[in-house]
Amino acid sequence: MKKKSPPDWADRFLEWYCSDYYLEEVQGDLHEWYYKELQRIGPRAAGFRYAVAIIRYFRLFRLKPVQKLINNPNYLSMKSIIKITYRNLRRDKISGLIRVGNLSLGVIVFLLALVYSKYELNYDRFHEKGDRIFRVGMSFGGNPWAATPLGMGAFVQDNVPEVKRMTRFAPIRNTWVKFGENQFYEKGGFSADSSIFEMFTYTFIQGDPKTALIDPRSIVLTERIARKYFGNENPMGKRLELSIDQDREGNIEPRIVTGIIEDIPQQSHLQFDFICSIYTFDADFLRKWRNFWVYTYVELEEGSDPDNTKSITKEEFVSLRSLSKDEAAQLEILMTPVERIHLYTNHEKEYADNGNILYIYILFSIGVFILIVSCINYVNLTIIKGLDRAREVGLRKTVGASRHQLVMQFLGENMVLLSLAGLICLIALVILAPVFQRFSGLDLPLNFIYDPAIIFPLVAILLTLELISGLYPAFVLTKFRPVDIIKSGTQTVPMRKIGLTRKVLIIIQFSLSVILVIGSIVVFNQLRFIQRQDLGFEKDQIILIKLNQSVRGKFKAFENEMLQIQGVRSVSTSSSVPGYRIMLEDVIEIGAPDEYGSRLLFADETFLDTYEIDLLEGRHFDGTIKRGENEFMLNQKAAEMVFGDKHPLNNEITIAGDTGLVVGIVKDFNFQTLHSEVEPLTISNLPIALFGYASIKFEAKSAKEILEAIDVNGRKIYPELPPLETEFLDNRFELLYMAENKLQNIVWIFCMITILLTISGVFGVATYNAHKRAKEIAIRKVLGGDLLGLLQQLSREYLYLLGFSLLIGLPGAFYLSKWWLQDFAYRISLDPPTFLISALVMIIIILVSSGFVTFRAATANPVEALKNE
Amino acid sequence: MKGTHLGEFEELVLLGTAVLDGNAYTVTIVEEIHANTGRMLTLSSVHTVLTRLEKKGFVHSYMGGTLKERGGRRRRLYKITSAGYQTLNNTRDVRNRMWEVMPKFSFEFIS
Structure with missing residues (x-):
């Protein structure tokens, strides 16, 4: 027969919680009792009762920490301090209330401010090499740009010894992505150099960071996007079909999934859903210094100074564009540490709405x-x-x-x-x-x-x-x-x-x-x-429709349909609209020596009416666009800048390669937020292919009907497209503020x-x-x-x-x-x-x-x- | 005043302690009460009450000898103090007095 003894685990539990002061007697009592019961009811029941008894012994005063507290020599004085404090507080409730309440309030406010500031300050801190990664930008005459030409990245990589790695982010904004039955319209993509994953810290779930983007046909997805297209299937090696909206031929480009990364942390200015390889562009194109549209990031060698990169790049740019001494003095290469981008920059062509x-x-x-x-x-x-x-x-x-x-x-x-x-x-x-x-x-x-x-x-x-x-x-x-x-x-x-x-x-x-x-x-x-400042135009009762390549093609038909709708006052198309960034170009009066920077807006003949912008002099575009016959309107700032005291009407100017007559002067209106002053603006009547927005001015009460009409007509004219994207302009301004x-x-x-x-x-x-x-x-x-x-x-x-x-x-x-x-x-x-x-x-x-x-x-x-x- | 009042359960345990004079500890008290009243108390509740009684000054405790079944662990023995005895007496007096003044009852049952 086995030796009968109380269950071990129960004993261990008792020894764990019970203070030494009581342990000996309690355990002794329990053991004695166990053996008595063993005679009466047998080992199993006795063991069970033993365990139950131990649980019942579990009381606050027998616990180890409590006994320790009570036996602490300061216990009595602590008790008396608490008691006296309580009495003092009770005697003078107001003072106590004010003190504790005040302090709590102040500390809470402070802590909330602290949490918020810490959150904002921690943007892009998760990159392990963050202290060595810079975004290269340029500033012309104090006007900083976040974007650079493609060629700059290639140049610094080859010619600056301190640059260890370089990656360019070329935005692919509007893209149809298709896998089998799943087709969605994606807006958050980039093309990037293959070094991106060695520079930035993105966690790979699948795939090899070093080789993921080397093949021109490769694509790396975030977890969220991968799930959207593939569900629970393994996406690796699968083929996605991309049709990029800017591509006029409407080519379908196949991409093979070569990596899955965790979703981008919210605390990053670079938010994206997928990354394609930038090597789909041919090598020549990747070295072109033309448009400013990609974001160039460099990783410097440890402990090196960004100044050298700046001066080498500047030299190259000056010689490429054969800038004069004065112009060169106006030019500055910017190297913004990646951690500072979110809070310290708000440059031209900034990818995200940054903090301040x-x-x-x-x-x-x-x-x-x-x-x-x-x-x-x-x-x-x-x-x-x-x-x-x-x-x-x-x-x-x-x-x-x-x-x-x-x-x-x-x-x-x-x-x-x-x-x-x-x-x-x-x-x-x-x-x-x-x-x-x-x-x-x-x-x-x-x-x-x-x-x-x-x-x-x-x-x-x-x-x-x-x-x-x-x-x-x-x-x-x-x-x-x-x-x-x-x-x-x-x-x-x-x-x-x-x-x-x-x-x-x-x-x-x-x-x-x-x-x-x-x-x-x-x-x-x-x-x-x-x-409350007067913006110089009317931002209320305007609905914006975003135009992309697919929408633009048949927009005239859509516009005609919309004009039939009761409550629509006018429809205007333009390259940009107030509240969004408007591109910056060089403007020059024919025959004059100086070039100036001016915002350039392409707009049709109804733009001024739609936005209720005052025409001060001259006339509006008349709506008959003939090839090679550009007309321009200037705002007061631009007129003054280009022509000074001269009368600007009917003079010829050239902007972005187009030459034409100045036909009108419009009153200054503030197309950015009121953080910045009104800038010089040139409005051109030209190419319709660049129109990015349609603005519909409507009667105050018919907003709902118009939204419905947009939906109905949109489905009629673009049956294959997702619903048109609309936005109220005043909402946009609310967002800006x-x-x-x-x-x-x-x-x-x-x-x-x-x-x-x-x-x-x-x-x-x-x-x-x-x-x-x-x-x-x-x-x-x-x-x-x-x-x-x-x-x-x-x-x-x-x-x-x-x-x-x-x-x-x-x-x-x-x-x-x-x-x-x-x-x-x-x-x-x-x-x-x-x-x-x-x-x-x-x-x-x-x-x-x-x-x-x-x-x-x-x-x-x-x-x-x-x-x- | 706090501390002088005895609950029914406390009274029972205190009585048990007094009866067992010198050999009173948790186990024996449980048995004593079981023998006298038929109520089977748990060790833990008796122990808790003894601790409380000691805090009130009605019993005092000391560590005594051991038994074989206890695996060499000593017992905490309890002895009633004079204050405890006094309180028990008071309790009894109160009962006696109230019994004495109680009128004789003859219960008529309504069927």
């Missing part, structure tokens, strides 16, 4: 300011609260508390409050995360509370506050001889002893508040200003938070002061002091401090606002009323919040304050 570092600065500095304001509130209130306990400290000292214990007491109490605030912050962040995500539109990781970028700052903030607001009163108070404190009968340490520290803190706080409030008003006004819109909202909220923090800070200190001086107030009242005089007496200190703060805050706000505004081409002027009103608002806020408290104290019955002596 200025907005990050604003957001982050507001976050920091609010944090400081709230921390100062906390420190201020905690210090005066702490110093208020002089008598308690004196008494404790007298009964034998050591200095160490007293310091611990203060630190501990403070720690309890701070932990509470920290907890509130974390909970609030979890709750706010989805809201914040929706608002920012970013794929911020939801579990961002585990992010060290949050936990470390949070802990650091709390520890710093712990040190300042806990140690300060602790050391000030414990320094005094208890006899002095108790004998003098004052509850508190004389204010002038700590006056300076507190005053400086309050001045900093008020100054920051002033700066924040003024800054918010300036930012708010500026953002509203640029959105989205960053501003969001910032405007954020700034508004932050401004409110700042005011709230300032009020509660003043309120807290004022409440305390009024309480301290209750007797004084009462006596003054009894002796006949009037209410106004009392208010004056008690508010004087704040006004005095505020005066100082305004001296710092107003100039500070002025310079910060000025610095921020310089980015805008159209900006509000910083007029004194903004500042005066803000200063006045601050004064009122401070007077009202301190006055309210004082008023309550001053109108109280003096007996209440005086009777308990």
Whole structure:
């Protein structure tokens, strides 16, 4: 027979959880009991009961950590600290509430700003060689371009010793991609050199990064796209058929899948769905320095300087285009580190809508300011609260508390409050995360509370506050001889002893508040200003239809159909439209020596009517286009630039190789966003093949009918195509100003938070002061002091401090606002009323919040304050 | 005041401890109560109550000798303190007093 003993695993569980203090007796009891039961009910039932009993023994007080805590020598003092903190908080709920609430609010705002900034700053950081990868661009006369000609990449690869690798990204925007039954219209593709996967860090799921793009017929897909076409099949080696829309012959190009990579992280300016090999272009074409349309990235050798690349490339370009000295001086080769592209560049032909570092600065500095304001509130209130306990400290000292214990007491109490605030912050962040995500539109990781970028700052903030607001009163108070404190009968340490520290803190706080409030008003006004500016054309009630090769062919028929529809006022086609980039070309007056850069827009004869752009002089295109007979209209800026004082009408100009007469001058209109000024613009009546958009101007009420008509006619005329892409122009502009819109909202909220923090800070200190001086107030009242005089007496200190703060805050706000505004081409002027009103608002806020408290104290019955002596 | 009141279960365990005088520990108390009332308590609940009683100062404990079945593990033996004894007495007094003043009942059953 087997030896019977209690089940081992149950014993191990007991040994795991049970503290040593109880383990011996409990295990002994259980074993004894087991053997008794063994006699009665047999081994299996006894073993089972044994296990159940062990589980039932599982109680909090028998657990190892709990016992450890209870046996800790500091357990008692910890308990008493928590208890006393609780009592103090209960006695003065308002102060506790203000302190914890204020701090949590400030820290939350700061952390959110931090998370957002970190996200934006981390764009393109996942490339392992990111510090050595640059995007090469060019700048002409201060106008930077993101795109380069194809030949530049080939040139730097061959001629610059520092360039280790080079890859070009040639966008393939509109493409039909087909696999068996699955055919979709794809817009996010690139052709690239085979070195792309050795330079950039994209994770391969299948395929070999080194060889994936060497064959001209190869294609690499992202996981998402691969799934879209192949489902669960293995895509490797499969044949896709591409028909690229720009290709006029409509050729079908076969591509073999040679690699699958993980989807591109959202934090990258280079977003794509698939990459083809660039070697489908022939070798000559790949060395052409003609159009600026590809993005060239180079990887430099470790530790090398990009300047050499710049000068070699510049030399080549100057000699290729035989530029004059002056022109060469205007030319600059740009090398933008890949990590900086998202936030620091917004060049011509930029592939993505990039972010703006200025907005990050604003957001982050507001976050920091609010944090400081709230921390100062906390420190201020905690210090005066702490110093208020002089008598308690004196008494404790007298009964034998050591200095160490007293310091611990203060630190501990403070720690309890701070932990509470920290907890509130974390909970609030979890709750706010989805809201914040929706608002920012970013794929911020939801579990961002585990992010060290949050936990470390949070802990650091709390520890710093712990040190300042806990140690300060602790050391000030414990320094005094208890006899002095108790004998003098004052509850508190004389204010002038700590006056300076507190005053400086309050001045900093008020100054920051002033700066924040003024800054918010300036930012708010500026953002509203640029959105309300007259653009010079009508952006409402226009529907855009994107034209590509397939649509363009039969568009005339479509247009005629649309013009039959009730509510359509006019239809116009053009190469681009306001709100999208318009190409930049050289323009020259025939016979004149100088060339100028001008935007070039191809448009038909209804363009001006559709957009309600004013024609100042001359005439519109008349709609009869004859080969070789170009006509141009210039905007005021372009007319002035090319012709100066001369009258421009009926003079000949050449732009992009086309020569023709200037027939009209149009009023300047702002076809970009209002970040930039109106640029010179030439409108040409020529080639219809370049028309990229159709704009339909409609009656205000018929938007729905028109969208339906577009759909119906689209299906009739283009039965083989997907539905036409439409967009409302005003939506496009809203999108262009989205960053501003969001910032405007954020700034508004932050401004409110700042005011709230300032009020509660003043309120807290004022409440305390009024309480301290209750007797004084009462006596003054009894002796006949009037209410106004009392208010004056008690508010004087704040006004005095505020005066100082305004001296710092107003100039500070002025310079910060000025610095921020310089980015805008159209900006509000910083007029004194903004500042005066803000200063006045601050004064009122401070007077009202301190006055309210004082008023309550001053109108109280003096007996209440005086009777308990 | 907290701590002087005895719950029914606590009273039972405290009585058991007193009865077993010197040989009271979890196992024996469970058996004693089982023998007297027929109620089969679990070891863990008795142990928990003993810990609570000790915290209230009604019993005090010390580590005693071992038995073979215990694998050499010592027992925690419990002894009733005078405070515990006092409380038990009080409890009984209260009952007795209330019994004495209770009127005689004659129950009429309604069928």
